[in-house]
Amino acid sequence: MTKVLIATEKPFAPAAVNGIREVVEGAGYELALLESYTDKADLLAAVADVDAMIIRSDKATREVIEAAKNLKVIVRAGAGYDNIDLEACTEKGIVAMNTPGQNSNAVAELVLGMMVFLARNGYNGKAGVELRGKKIGIHAYGNVGRYVGEIAKGFGMEVLAFDPFVAKEAIEADGVKVVESVEELYSTCNYISLHIPANDKTKKSINYDLLNKMPEGGILVNTARKEVIDEEGLMKLMEDRKDFAYISDIAPDCKDEIAAKFEGRFFFTPKKMGAQTAEANINAGIAGANQIVNCIEKGDTTYKVN
């Protein structure tokens, strides 16, 4: 019998697991569940006899892919697939997919939520500032970026974007101003919201020089990946610019140093939770289950990323 594994170090909401089960068992397959594991050995054991698997930020390294002798399809229930060794998948003829757009609104809501939290000093009773009238720059206008723009407009913010991979007309059709360069985005906006993937080109690309272009009181919001930040440059900038703040859903490696030195100018969630809503779990999880069934039954490889 075809066996599908859900391997989630950070579990889905129960309703999402039930929805996935319905799809998987409805296709006549068996569902296995490995949740909240802390030991890589548990993952290696769980993948040994599965035909397909659904993961989140779980690390599908070469070791994991090679241990999964029967694996045919792996779906990352979410957007970023930097946690999957795509080369290892391709070598073994395994289809790797993501579920673009399915958890994007949840991430976008967290962006604005964290911005309000910082603007109101963590709700400590002191006078804060408002978002209305401020400029937000969306660095990469994909599914999350588009939702961020939509919500930010509701707050009365001016929305700008830079994304060389999306047609200018498509962005402008959303009422968002397109700027010509990444430097222009950073030098114009009070807030920058990052939505770039982590890859060889983007890693450490958000550096001192770029961030230093931000106007007085600039705030960087990162719900993308910590790897895109040049942390040394970030630390130096926070030293040099007492006006600059950093909010992130993925705490940097230097989080303790930031916490010790820059009180009131940072906020980090204790665990990446942008996509951690029941709705996002249901959307991404069930989409992943359907993609697995369609791939195995009909050879449908829509959303293949390798």
Ligand code: 3PG
């Ligand atoms: C994504 O790439 O979809 C987000 O980073 C969500 O990751 P998560 O499923 O681990 O919360």
